[in-house]
Amino acid sequence: MGPKIRLYLWLLCALCWGYDLYLWGGLRDTPKIGAQLMDEAPFESPLAATYMFLGSTVLGPTGLSPGAQEFAARRFPYLIQHPEQLEYLAVAKLRAAQSWAGTLFYNLAPILLVLSLIAHWRRQKQIRVFGHTR
Numbered sequence: 001m002g003p004k005i006r007l008y009l010w011l012l013c014a015l016c017w018g019y020d021l022y023l024w025g026g027l028r029d030t031p032k033i034g035a036q037l038m039d040e041a042p043f044e045s046p047l048a049a050t051y052m053f054l055g056s057t058v059l060g061p062t063g064l065s066p067g068a069q070e071f072a073a074r075r076f077p078y079l080i081q082h083p084e085q086l087e088y089l090a091v092a093k094l095r096a097a098q099s100w101a102g103t104l105f106y107n108l109a110p111i112l113l114v115l116s117l118i119a120h121w122r123r124q125k126q127i128r129v130f131g132h133t134r
Helices: 003-029 034-044 046-062 065-075 077-081 090-096 100-121
Strands: none
Touching (some): 003 046, 003 065, 003 100, 046 065, 046 090, 065 077
16 A cells, blocks of 8 residues: 555544544533433443544543534534433434534544554554664
8 A cells, every 4th residue: 555545544544533522522521411421421432432432532631622522513403402402222222313524534434543543554664684774
């Protein structure tokens, strides 16, 4: 594989993970629903639990949590304004309410990470012959 393909894979992987961590971390930090989501997420969707944990961990120290909460509120206005709608199967309702791009990023991020790692390991490496690099 060429170096450009590896670069594009890593960039697309970073884009998907960045979007998911920002959105789901913002949901985790949102008052009234964040704790409920984090309690249910490991049972409903371990991937969503991973995004929420990592996103909240990254957003807190960087000071991006308020912006992420507003971003999540814009993506799911009805569900954020009416947290009683999230009483059961909260993560499934949020996943179903995502746009097609959000669903694509949600599912594509771990796949792209694996593909990027495979492409990195299979890259062409320099050969050393008697101390010289070719």
